[in-house]
Amino acid sequence: MLKAIAEILTVPAITLGLVALLGLLLQKKEVTDVVKGTIKTILGILILGAGSSLIVTNLSPFATMFEEAFQLTGVVPVDEAVIAALVDSVAAIGRMTSFILLFGFLTNIVLARLTPFKYIFLTGHMMWILAGALAWAFHDLGVSETYGIIFGSIIHGIVLVLLPAISQPIVRKITGNDKVAYGHLTTTGVVASAWVGKVFGNKEQDSEKIKMPEKLSFFKDTAVSVSLIMFIIYIITALFAGPEVVNPLSDGQNYLVFSTLNALGFAAGVLVLLQGVRMFLGEIVPAFRGIALKIVPGAKPALDVPIFFPYAPNALMLGFLFSIIGMIVGMLVSTLFGTIVPLPSIIGGFFTGGIAGIFGNAMGGRRGAMISGLTYGIILTVPVALFYPLFGLEVYGVEGLAFLVPDGIIVLALIKLFFTLDIPIIGFIALLAAFILLSMFYKKKTSLES
């Protein structure tokens, strides 16, 4: 009996359901809201799992096609799908993810209260991706579940307060105030790109003085953009692979029809997955926010990408277009490493490539936006290929996918580095020391400014 209870409580969906339950109870919500929130969180995770298996099903013939056509291993970088697949296939990673998400967020609140980094990270899917990535790394390195959760949560919390601080000087330039922050796991990438944009740009020529085609805005619809891009990628690959390669996979169906259906199936999988993400985030984020705002007065919420779209719509489009070019350049560069070739991430291009454009415009005007987008596209591909062999994905049965977000890649690569040098504890202490030094420096700087 006890074993059965322990078994059900440690199913990833149930664990995260309990996290939501706790959050809702702490906020003293009505019973109906508590029940609704808990059930929707659990269903959200289950739907997410269903979406990820749909993606994997539609991706597996593609992996063979791409390999045969170009003699390369092409992967689609989608963080949500990677984490969902890992959580789904390894129960330990699932449990660790839920706990790191909960304790990592609590660490964020405590640090916001105690240090000068007054940021509360509220971009839910990014928090979940980081929690999942840390769980994956520690599991892959053979760390026990308990230690994985303890160290994972502390690293999670520190990363969540540091990232918004890195981008805040540029965010202040864009919004003209200090009320909100940027909360995303692409921070290092977009900030670095914006600085490159500053070096080669010209601040006098603001991107918002030119007219841009309104037509490109349909890329904002995820269903449309994912379908179109995957269709193009699948068809080109199928044409290069030829019917003799595809026919054995397609079970007699015409090879172009088969590829089209698979491309759309992939997009459908992404939509199902996002529906799951939407469902559990819709419950968990408001619950977390309620707690955070009570404990940390004067906290600045670190928010998702589109918050900044209205400040520079032209720079957004420039960033998007040039990040796609950058990703194609990055793909070609990646072929040199002999690992995998990351295909262009259209969602990443529109949302975060767009942010790279907006940040680049703030630093270096129109040209700054273009160069920042281009740089960002390269940052979004080349490190993915370099990082891929560091942690196992295929050993967990996850094929054809890759981990994308630059900040996540940096954190996991550092963890791997310290484990490879056999000094993980020294690495951890160095992190804590660096964080304390940074917060002292940050405090001095903010008190000078005010």
Place this chain on the structure above:
Amino acid sequence: MEIITVCGMGFGTSLMLKMMVDDILEKEGIKAEVSALDAGSAKGRNADLIMASADLESALEAVEVSKIFIHNLTDADEVEQKLHDYLQKIHE
């Protein structure tokens, strides 16, 4: 009453907006179901009101539901003012 907040993915900005709207409704003592959705799914839903960032105006053109577009999503006053005006209008 059912209100839908919309953004491209349906869990970033729309969720932030949902939380702002929830706070405002609670302050005004109005009960409403507020859910965050992506632009695609919002089209198929039968709500009383759709709220979104101004850059989604063209994407939601075809939807025949009352709509409020917010120009500056970080500006809580703009959200409150516009929602307040809408609520007054329907009560008349």
